[in-house]
Structures are given as structure tokens and as C-alpha cells.
Amino acid sequence: MADIHTLRDRQGDSEKITINLGFVDLGHIDLLVREGFYSNRTDFIRTAIRNQLASHADAVKQSIVRNTLELGLRRVSRRELEDAKAKGVRLQIQVVGLAAIDDDVTPDLARETIETITVLGALHASRDVKAALADRIR
Incomplete structure (x- = not known):
């Protein structure tokens, strides 16, 4: 997970x-x-x-819960995406902090498995993966 x-x-x-x-x-x-x-x-x-x-800590906590956001560092590995692909699952990644997609994730694998990605903070991924997901980054 x-x-x-x-x-x-x-x-x-x-x-x-x-x-x-x-x-x-x-x-x-x-x-x-x-x-x-x-x-x-x-x-x-x-x-x-x-x-x-x-x-504003209470308001932030309530918003995180209400919007089901993950807080901190969310690492997306190739293995996680391959598992999602095998299960036919598409991920909706929502992060407050840093979302980092591993360098060995291919643009095709990212497009096949990531439905949307919302980052309030920063997204670290290869230029090619960011380009492949450009229409899904919120």
C-alpha cells in the first residue's frame, strides 16, 4: 500500500x-x-x-480528513504501480507535503495506473512522468 x-x-x-x-x-x-x-x-x-x-492547525486537520489527504511524504514506487496494474486498480493520489514518484517508473506505467494526482506542496518525478501525467495533475 x-x-x-x-x-x-x-x-x-x-x-x-x-x-x-x-x-x-x-x-x-x-x-x-x-x-x-x-x-x-x-x-x-x-x-x-x-x-x-x-x-489554523484544527482547520488544516479537518480539511485533511474531509478530503482524505495523505500528510507528509508519499512515495510512489514502481512495485506499487505494478501491483495496482495487476489488480486493475487506478490510484487517486492526494498529498499535503511531498509526492515522489520513483525514477524507475515509466511514463506508460504511470498513465496506466494513476488516475489523478493532487499535491499541495511539491511533486518530484521525472520530466517524462510529469509530462505523461500533465492532464491528471491537479
Whole structure:
């Protein structure tokens, strides 16, 4: 079945994003960094995001349950897809976190066995598999 792991916040397990801030907000952040409240801008932003996520934790949990989403790392292996194909099952993969399709999964096998894939976070797969699933990625 599903191979699910909880992700820890480590540099290698992250996705880079870009945000635009007003000059005054940025100045406030820099002031807090200068005063030693945070080690740098990134530390401030990560802390602010974690605080917001914590304040909405119940709503997030309810949504995950309501939408039957998997939380953390969802690894999709060639063996899992071959088993699904043998059983005539098509997967509907829904993940909050990281969905990773193994490198040995062929585009044809992915198309034959994955009906839809919804990822709130990041999808790691070969360029060819992503292209094969492009119309099924939500």
C-alpha cells in the first residue's frame, strides 16, 4: 500500500519560494533581526509561517480528513504501480507535503495506473512522468 513518512523541516526537504514585501514590513523584519529576535530574515519568515499554521492547525486537520489527504511524504514506487496494474486498480493520489514518484517508473506505467494526482506542496518525478501525467495533475 502507501508508503507514507512524516517530513521534518530540514534544508534539503524544502521548496524555495519567493515573496514580495513592502519596504516598511521589510524594515520591521530587519529591525527585529538587528535587535537579535531572529537570526535572519528567513528565520523570521519561517517563524511567522509556523505560527500561522499552528493557529489554523484544527482547520488544516479537518480539511485533511474531509478530503482524505495523505500528510507528509508519499512515495510512489514502481512495485506499487505494478501491483495496482495487476489488480486493475487506478490510484487517486492526494498529498499535503511531498509526492515522489520513483525514477524507475515509466511514463506508460504511470498513465496506466494513476488516475489523478493532487499535491499541495511539491511533486518530484521525472520530466517524462510529469509530462505523461500533465492532464491528471491537479
